[in-house]
Amino acid sequence: MFQKKYYYWLFVLPSLLLISIIILIPFLIGIYYSFTNSNGITASWIGLKNYFLLFSDANFLQSCWLTFLFSLLSVAGINVIALSFALLVTRQDNRFTKFLRTIFFIPNLIGGILLGFIWQFIFIQVFGALGSQLHLSFFSGWLSTPESGLWGLVILFWWQMSGYIMLIYVAFLNAIPRSTIESAKLDGANEGQIFWWIKLPQLAPAFTISLFLTLANSFKLYEQNLALTNGGPYRSTEMIAMNIYNTAFVNYQQGYAQAAGILLFIFVALISFGQLYFSRKGEHQNES
């Protein structure tokens, strides 16, 4: 009995040590700094002042709202696109669908900064050229207005994440027993009915994973934001991560930025837990 316990800790110790050093301790220090007026070099205790200031900081609130809007658009869009992709590539199993899988996944292999620059080129140069050739005002002036800046980010993120989420859906679609689909067919169900009543319920766990992944990722988005719009025009596309980074490393208001970071953490944690809780509940209901 003693030995078993001993082994347990022996194996857990290295990762525990690393997690403490890299995540846990800095996190606790971070919480401490959120109660100071740290500028990165000196810091003194100011209590909850940072948190009070945050709730009246128009720029911060604007960033929160923007991030919320962005998350909503991207979570919905990515999951719809990814599921469609997944259905498309699992319809048949041949070279073409395999090729498609690769194509859809490739954007995910490109780093965020590069993606940002690629899409900046597309939105400004390519769209601009299209607009002037075809005389369509829709294509001109992308990224120069708050709306097109936000949509630019959303489209970029759809393009990047859909392939990845598709893989998750593909894995779950392939795990659906063929016999259920076949028996539904024998009973005279058409494609749509098979999708709604056979496939969709069995995809519930995939939804949980995908929603969680896209939501968490869209809240933490930074590089794409930096490379594509850098917050512009006039700070209208500055998402929350970028707002925090700029407060910390451009303005050097690091205690203040830390407080914003803690708020972001609480927010993301709440959403994630809430979502997990409800999704799990939904899954269990389906199973029973």
Added chain:
Amino acid sequence: MNLKRMSLLLLTLFCVISIAVLEFANYGSTSNSHTIEFFNQKPEVTSGYQELARLYEKTHPNIKVKITTVGNGSGASALQAKFVSGDAPDIVMLGGLPEIDRYHNRLLNLDNLPIQKKIVPSLKSGGRIYGHSLGVAVDIEGYGWAYNKAVFKKAGIDAGRIKDYASFKAAVEKLNAQKKALGLSGVFGFNGADTSSITSFSAQFLSQSYHNNLTKAYRSQHLNWRYSKRMADYVDLVKRYNVKPILSVRYDASVQDLFFHGKVAMIPQGNWIIPTLDEAQKGFSAKNLGMLPYFVKGQGQIMTGSSWYLGITNEHPQREKDAKDFLQWLYNSPESEKVIVQQMRYVPPTINFDLNKLPDPLSKEIYRIGTGKHAQVPVHKQFPNGFNQEAIGPNMQRYFANKISWQQFVQRTESQYYQLRQIQGGK
């Protein structure tokens, strides 16, 4: 499950790790040569500094020079990380007094450095704080309207005749009238997407009242908007005759595409665009690049200043002398001069430099003006941290997009400047 074997395995692992750690700690201290670390915040000249390090190592066998480059906005955070972790570089490149002040406790007093006597006087205050010189100017940069000589010539405009705002405006209108024939997408290629260009542009109208005293500019609690009317004239001119939409124009595209290919006549940049242009086509800047001043009060003149200053940290007393020697060499030796002037295309910040050694006419002109009696240094590097990205940049963009009036622009920048100074200056 064999406990003994397990422990033996773990013990070996620990041994390997500790040996590795000890080895690593010893690395560098066992040899008797010194390594000085140079922290560079200008990525575009990294190869130049590496070349300089190589040259210096050749003639100083005991010294190694390590160039660390972090730039494009993340330099400030990387530098802080280095200072806080106790791994401060020996020589640091710092941008303006806000950054120098931030690390002033960690920087050596450079008052008695011999090269100080050679530095152009108008550039000195940019490295001075608390009565001491903590930084040495890196180069002389010229700020004005970079114009494409070929485009001007084709349009029949003699840049030498542009002597005041009225004649500048007339030239712009003349260019615009021939837009089609000249193949222009706009007269100006103002990159409205970049807050940094907006900031250096604004310095043309905000610097006059400080009379080259950058320390005073850094201490000032208010923006001096005495010339806001003239700035509005220029901004409206840009707004009207720029490539549209102005907020989509970005720095790289404006220099490498619009300006280089003659699709615009002017961009609000300085001589830092020379290496990019000459890389695209050898000799482009000598043939095609000219610079026009802004006419703010009376006779206009290109502004000249240094965006970056070199400081020496006081964290490694054993290497202070090496760092000072390296700086001395950097500003004094014929070998370094060749790389700095011909490869990096800097205009040197030292007096009595032989003009003939500068490779193009614009560099010569900037040197002449920068070392002249009436040199005027821009103050934008002394603005509070974040003023550029959070206040003047976005508000100018709002004005470009017709979201606010000029009156609002002036009021907002003024009040945000004051606010940021209050937050950051509170010692």
